[in-house]
Amino acid sequence: MKAIDMFNLAGKVAVVTGASKGIGKAMAEALAAYGAKVVLNSRKQEDINEVAKEINEAGFEAIAIEANIGDFGQARALINKTIEHYGGVDIIVNNAATNPVYGASIKTNEDAFNQIMQVNLQGIFELCKEALTSMQERGGGSIINISSISGLKPEPGVGIYSVSKAALIQLTNVMALEWGKYNIRANSVAPGLIKTKFSEAMWSNDEVLKHFTANTPLHRVGTVEDLMGIAVYLASDASGYATGGVYLVDGGYLLS
Numbered sequence: 001m002k003a004i005d006m007f008n009l010a011g012k013v014a015v016v017t018g019a020s021k022g023i024g025k026a027m028a029e030a031l032a033a034y035g036a037k038v039v040l041n042s043r044k045q046e047d048i049n050e051v052a053k054e055i056n057e058a059g060f061e062a063i064a065i066e067a068n069i070g071d072f073g074q075a076r077a078l079i080n081k082t083i084e085h086y087g088g089v090d091i092i093v094n095n096a097a098t099n100p101v102y103g104a105s106i107k108t109n110e111d112a113f114n115q116i117m118q119v120n121l122q123g124i125f126e127l128c129k130e131a132l133t134s135m136q137e138r139g140g141g142s143i144i145n146i147s148s149i150s151g152l153k154p155e156p157g158v159g160i161y162s163v164s165k166a167a168l169i170q171l172t173n174v175m176a177l178e179w180g181k182y183n184i185r186a187n188s189v190a191p192g193l194i195k196t197k198f199s200e201a202m203w204s205n206d207e208v209l210k211h212f213t214a215n216t217p218l219h220r221v222g223t224v225e226d227l228m229g230i231a232v233y234l235a236s237d238a239s240g241y242a243t244g245g246v247y248l249v250d251g252g253y254l255l256s
């Protein structure tokens with residue numbers, strides 16, 4: 001393969017969860033721009049219809065399928081509807097996540113704990129299991145799980161979320177280990193503080209913002225565009241021998 005073709009995703013089908021805004025939307029746009037047919041997911045059909053329209057109007061290809069990833073039946077249905085529409089699946093970006101509690105982890109009640117684990121961990125497992133046969137039939141695939149720096153080093157205020165993101169890294173490694181024989185690769189991405197709706201409680205707090213910018217070697221918080229390149233790399237043949245990795249996109253924050 002020529003070097004220039006290594007990032008080409010033409011003929012590939014990519015499912016991106018949580019693609020109505022933020023990191024998921026940016027990654028979906030990037031995968032579509034490199035030629036993938038993209039299936040956009042979130043819990044609100046209207047919002048993902050809007051993103052699909054933007055991608056299609058830009059000359060690329062996307063459809064929108066609503067599903068709550070924390071509802072395992074809906075997570076599996078997302079894969080099955082993708083297969084019905086496009087005939088299979090090659091790339092999955094597990095990006096949707098939840099964090100209903102901000103503060104000391106002692107404030108996390110049973111319901112919140114279960115919700116965090118269902119969306120951020122088990123829903124991803126159920127979704128990937130459902131896609132396994134299709135990926136095997138197509139000769140391989142790439143699973144990209146969006147973890148967090150808090151999966152490597154717990155951040156104050158997001159304790160149980162950090163636990164779910166650490167477990168997601170290990171789930172990714174287990175899939176890499178067990179499914180490598182089918183040429184299915186699985187990698188984790190660990191973003192630092194990225195300016196989105198999800199992280200607003202952090203970047204809109206002057207003290208937290210100051211802490212992050214002062215302790216990040218690149219001296220800024222991240223943007224969603226900062227995550228586009230890693231998605232294309234991990235989805236494509238350019239990363240053909242990369243599996244079980246954790247890719248930091250944190251401006252160097254974990255060095256501090």
Ligand SMILES: NC(=O)c1ccc[n+]([C@@H]2O[C@H](COP(=O)([O-])OP(=O)(O)OC[C@H]3O[C@@H](n4cnc5c(N)ncnc54)[C@H](OP(=O)(O)O)[C@@H]3O)[C@@H](O)[C@H]2O)c1
Binds near residue numbers: 047
């Ligand atoms: N922003 C950061 O600083 C940061 C740092 C490290 C890691 N991350 C990780 O990056 C990922 C994306 O975060 P973001 O900052 O881009 O968040 P965001 O802008 O709030 O977007 C979250 C997306 O997920 C969807 N979503 C939420 N719950 C869902 C569910 N149960 N089922 C399906 N879709 C769901 C949302 O749409 P609906 O609500 O309409 O469903 C939306 O499309 C998450 O995994 C997060 O943990 C973010």
